[in-house]
Amino acid sequence: MKDFVISEVQVETAVLVGLVTPFQDERKTDEYLEELEFLADTAGAEVVGKFTQKLDKENPTTYVGKGKLEEIRDYVKDHEVGMVIFDDELSAKQIRNIEKELQVKILDRTSLILDIFAMRAQTASAKTQVELAQYQYMLPRLTRLWTHLERQAGGSGSGKGGSVGLRGPGETQLEMDKRIIGDRISFLKKQLEKIDRQKATQRKNRGRLIRVALVGYTNVGKSTIMNMLAKSEVFAEDKLFATLDTTVRKVVVGNLPFLLSDTVGFIRKLPTDLVDSFKSTLDEVREADLLIHVVDISHPSFEDQIKVVNQTLADIDSSDKPTFLVFNKIDAYSYIKKDEDDLTPITRANWSLEELMNTWMAKNADCIFISAKERTNIEELRRKIYDRVRELHVQRFPYNDFLYPVYDEEDWSGEEVEQE
Structure with missing residues (x-):
């Protein structure tokens, strides 16, 4: 008879990154990172390192400076870390550049909170609200990952010839994704309006x-x-x-x-x-x-x-x-x-x-x-x-x-x- 071995669930490891700025001193940054660690723990991740850097303002392309990003990259590689979590909300450009450099999962404070909310949501109302917030966060961060449907037959479509009748097939995957998510956001907002009316009636019925x-x-x-x-x-x-x-x-x-x-x-x-x-x-x-x-x-x-x-x-x-x-x-x-x-x-x-x-x-x-x-x-x-x-x-x-x-x-x- 064969013995069955129950393997332990592998906990994701993470490092945290924050900034010390003229508007946020070192003590405040440490407090924020402690809270971010608590958030990561709530989400099921184990924090194995923290990085901070003093800057006048965040780098618009990589959040931290080039040298600090390389330091994080080396640490992540040496310690086989699965993700890096940033204490501020990142733009699509920052996420793309950081992912390219670090080659691991990148989260910011907002996406981490959204993940916890998705995990905690129990009722249909909470699940709908969380899904809406996730799509609203995701929409401006969509990147051109898929271009296999792109068609530019006959030029860009700015003239009178060439692209007539091809504008539909010419829609890129990015544009399709944005349209699908936009439609989903509209649907969820309508659902929440319906939930709002139901809740208003319930509150009214309480006397x-x-x-x-x-x-x-x-x-x-x-x-x-x-x-x-x-x-x-x-x-x-x-x-x-x-x-x-x-x-x-x-x-x-x-x-x-x-x-x-x-x-x-x-x-x-x-x-x-x-x-x-x-x-x-x-x-x-x-x-x-x-x-x-x-x-x-x-x-x-x-x-x-x-x-x-x-x-x-x-x-x-x-x-x-x-x-x-x-x-x-x-x-x-x-x-x-x-x-x-x-x-x-x-x-x-x-x-x-x-x-x-x-x-x-x-x-x-x-x-x-x-x-x-x-x-x-x-x-x-x-x-x-x-x-x-x-x-x-x-x-x-x-x-x-x-x-x-x-x-x-x-x-x-x-x-x-x-x-x-």
Whole structure:
């Protein structure tokens, strides 16, 4: 009898490339590459090297300089690396030139995010949105790879003779590809318009309940908080973009009902095509009455992440909504305690959590510090949400305020509503 050998799945290896520019210092570039490594890990690749270069601006033909590209080429060849991932969006010209030099798969940050979105998409709505974003990214990057159908019989067609009747067969494969993709984009946009109408009807059918949306950077713990508050089973994982489809739960505290939704996480350099494609998903944020902005306080760049989320909210016309901050993962917060004789300036890396809390409380009283994992300050969070929802409900239905008593922690419950 023959023995069966189960071979291990070969993990793709990758190297990352980023730039240090007058607008992005070395510390910021390192942070971006760390995030890019997390993205690569989420996509299933193993990062084995990182390259950076100081330039005034990116090289319009090869992103990095010629010498750096040769250095990357030698490393890729010596270590048998399967792909190179660049931290910025590349043009068709850059991709073509870099591929020619490196002879391996080339990805940029946008194509990597799109790949993760394609992997994470579960519902028909998410799959349609991702496919649309992929085609919109692909269209301007099509290159003349196929010319076998090209016909130029009788000249270029600019005169009166020669090409009459041959313009159809004269269409190049590139032009055919562009036309096919253009038709597919038109079809997907129509499909999304249909999905938008269905979602609008579903939202309308929910009645006039107060809507609360969890927003924030990707991987800050929104889904964990959603599961805890709504007593649901939303997928939560320590990966980027674990949630793509908006999940909505009806939550009841005492006799006060409201809708709580978990939305897709934001990220730096989020592709414009993705924002456009996920319009119907982000509508849940646009139509919310209250936003709960979840922040991972243990992340060294959480303040930058707050700015990214605020900018994204502004981009979708939702920056003026009532919002309060929830600083999550206080159990993971760490800092470097300075020696008493250390005279170097104090930075945020040296602040204790208590000092940081006092700083933020001084700037913004409407925030709370919690650990969803350790369930620290969760009752205070629930009370805060209840008070804000009750306030909004009374504003909408001023004659019903007597129906809603003060918060009772024993009365928190949730149930699933119709999925979108």
